[in-house]
Each structure stands twice: as structure tokens, then as C-alpha cells.
Amino acid sequence: MGHDQNPTLLVVDDEREVADAYALRLRQRYDDVRTAYGGEECLHEMDDTVDVVLLDRRMPFSGDKVLTEIRDRGHDCQVIMVTAVNPGFDIVDMPFDDYLCKPIEKDDLFAAIEQQVTAASYDDPLSEFFSLTAKLSVLEAEHTPEQLEESSEYVRMQRRVAKLREGLEVPREDFERMVETFTAINRGEG
Template identity: 75%
Template structure:
């Protein structure tokens, strides 16, 4: 696996949100020392804790107050944090219009978790087209891992996302070599559960 060390603020804040205390604490333990880590043991608590100081949210989907609702609230409130869905919920085509930045299916290797966070910290400095491109790329990648080629081809949502990603790629003002390096690093992360 290609690992690119990306620079970011040494005090980047990561909010871990999971209603299973042991899971949230395990992720927090992995991340401490490298990031300023906060934990929220459920969706409602996450909404009490999240603020402008949070850089990345690791958000479980399957909670009594769902991660999908937390994500919608974070975006409605205008917080500029990056959101990585970290979940055992296999994605379906309903994720197409969800405003997350990355999607990782549990169980997640430590190196993939760190790589995803680092990429989101770097992405925070990009302009909107590149950010949108990587969000779409994450959705396309996780759906490709979870669905058959026939299902993907039959999905108008998937085809629409693919077209939009191609349009964005054509618009991006990023040197080709740097872009290819970013894509290689981004796609090296194992996002799927299968």
C-alpha cells in the first residue's frame, strides 16, 4: 500500500461518534497522540459536542439517533468539518446524495483509518471541485466494492455520479503528476466490507 505522509496541523481535532462505548474508545485510543481526540457516545451527544474546532468526524451510521441524521445536522449548521462515515452498514445507492466526505466499512485496518483521516485533513485545504471529486470517488469506490458490475450499470445514480466525477476531473486545475499521486493514495484505502 502506498502511504503518503501529508502535512496538517499537529493539533487537528477528530471527533469519534459511536453509540457503542467500547468501539468509540478503541478508535479514540488508536488516534490519541497523533490528534486531539474527542468522543461522543451517540448522535445526540455528537451534536452537543461538534463545533468549529472539529476538523474530522468519524461517524457511525447505525445508532438510535442515526449517523445519517447527525450528518444532515452538521451540514445544516454549516460546520466546515470533514465527515467520514465509519460503519458496519453496507452502503446502497441511497448514499449518492449524502454529504459525507468518505465512507469506511467496519472492520477498518488502523493504516486505512489513519490514511483516510490524513486525506481529509489535506482535502480541507482544497477548493470545492476537488473536494467534491474526492467525495464522489469515495462513493463510487465503496459502491463498486459492494455491488456487482450489472447492478452498477443499471443504477442511474451510479452512472450520474460517474459522469459528474469525469466532469470534475476535466475542470480540475491540478498538475497531472500530483493528481495521479493523490488518486493512487486515495484508492489504496480499503473502504469496503467485502
Template identity: 55%
Template sequence: MSESTADATVLVVDDEAEVADVYALRLRNRYETETAYGGAAALDRLDDDVDVVLLDRRMPDVGGDEVLEEIRDRDISTRVIMITAVDPDFDIIDMPFDDYLCKPVEKDDLVAAIDQQLAARRYDDRLAEYLEVTSKLALLKGEKTPQTLDGNEEVESLEQRAETLQAEMDDALSDFEDIDTAFRDITRRPS
């Protein structure tokens, strides 16, 4: 794992080589960037030297969900940002990703999401969990109607967990100026 943003290794995983190459091209001046054209190639490459994985969810050989599960099963200490055209649904609640962005993703949003994950890695696990939980809540609130969310026990549990984590981290969050604003400024769904 690298200590600075410039030394960070980002692995872009997409079965469409052109898509992976475009993201890698956008990021190469800021991070060490590698590509894997599919889930199987990603699993062959993944180790603790990869700081952030940009992971497509829908791939024909080994899907992003399976790659994500394998990353966590292997206990690889990388941050995972799902970048996908798959609209989020309630299934994301139990998925162990760190962030979820819907394609197409603008370069500024991509860089902000990666930098956020690199910063979170330097702090304690509560901040990482807070970012994960609030990302899921933002996605669900953007995708579902308030009526659909109202009374959903899993969503209520996520909201309670976010509140608890935020209360526990007041001191840690003071290190991040306006973290909530910065977090909300990332466009997670195309407009």
C-alpha cells in the same frame, strides 16, 4: 480549523463506548482526539473546531444519518467519514458525507482516510467533491454487481461528474502525487 495534521481535531462518534475509545486510542498520538458516545452527544460537541468526524451510522438515540444532516444544515465546516457496519446501498448517493468506511477499519486505513480529508480541506471544493463522488462510486462498485449498476442513471451521473471534476482539476491534482493510487489503497470494505 487547524492548519497541520498534528493540530487536527478528530471527533469519534459511536454509541458503543468501547468502539469509540479504541478508535480514539489508535489516533491520539497523531491528532487531537475526542469522543462522543452517541449522536446527541456528537451534536452537543460539534462546531467548526472539529476538523474530521468519524461517524457511526447506526446509533439508537440520534442516528448517524441524522447527525450528518444536522452537520450540513448547521454549515459546520468539518469533514465527515462514516465508519459503520451498515452495508452501503444506493441511498449513499445523496448523503453528504466525505468518505465511507465499513467496520472493522484498520488503523492505517483510518489514518490514510483522515489525512486525505485534511489534505482535501486545504484545496478547493472540487477536490473535496471529487473525493466524495469517487468514494461513493467505489463503495457501490464493491457492493453491487455490474449488472445492477449498468444503466443506473444515478451511478452514470456520478461517473460523469467524477470525469468532469478530474478534468477540471488536473492542475490541482498534480499537487497530490498518485492521488488515485493513494485513494484506492484505502480499504473501504473488510476483506
């Protein structure tokens, strides 16, 4: 990711109007916004110039499969799931970087993208930290504290986040500012 503040975005949604609406909104701020109408088209369009993918989850060729394929091919990009699917504990092992539930406010969308571009400019643990933080906050919005405590995955992720936080070498105030921005993003219907 060399081009920090001018990332290349790929918006993926099998509903053309939806993809185009997001792209239009994003072009207010970013120069290079591409669209793909569906999973197959997304994989066809993917190359190493893409920095951030906004990926719809519920498509005939599912976003979950597309996500796995993007990672298997080794593309170095951030993936934000954009979806109307309420997340269950199945998201724990999905390798996305952030998860936003539709409908999404423009400010939350921009904040999530900025955050991913920033995180990607640091070393890997920061991306993993934010990916886990996103999963935790999405699950917290959807489940009761009792349900969360019963989930070994949830507890495992909490421990991992705490451990990563100790090992991060990002300057403290930068890190705190990032966490604040990240946590302020509204990810769920909650």
C-alpha cells in the same frame, strides 16, 4: 482549516468501548481527539474547531441524521462514515466525504483521515471529487457491474467525477498521488 497537519478529530459511536478504542488508536498520531457517545452528543460537541468527524452510521439517533444536521448547520468539516452497514444506493445523496466499513485496519483509518485533511486544504471541488470517488468505490465493492449500470445515480456520479477531474486546478502529480492513496484505502469487506 488552518491547522493542517494537526487536525481536531471527533469520534462518534454509541458504543463507548468502540469510540474509546478508535480514539486511543488515533491519539497515537493526533493530539486533539474527542469522543461523543451518540448522535445527540456529537451535535452538542460540534463546533468550528472540529476538522474531521468519524461518524458511526447505525446508532439510535442515526448517523445519517447527524450527518444532515452537521451540513445544515454549515460546519466546515470533513465527515467519514465508519460503519458496519453495507451501503446501498441510498448513499448517493448523502453528504459525507468518505465511507469506511468496519472492521477497519489502522492504516486505512489513518490514510482516510490524512486524505480528508489534505483535500480540505484545497478548494471545494477536490472534496467533492473525493466524496464521489469514495461513493463509487463503495458501491462497486457491493454491487455487480450489471446492477451498477442499471443505476442512473451511479452513472450520473461517474460523469460528474470525470467532469470535476477536468476542472481541478491541483498540480497534476499532487493530484495523482492523492488519488493513488485514496484508491488504496480498503473501504469495504471486498
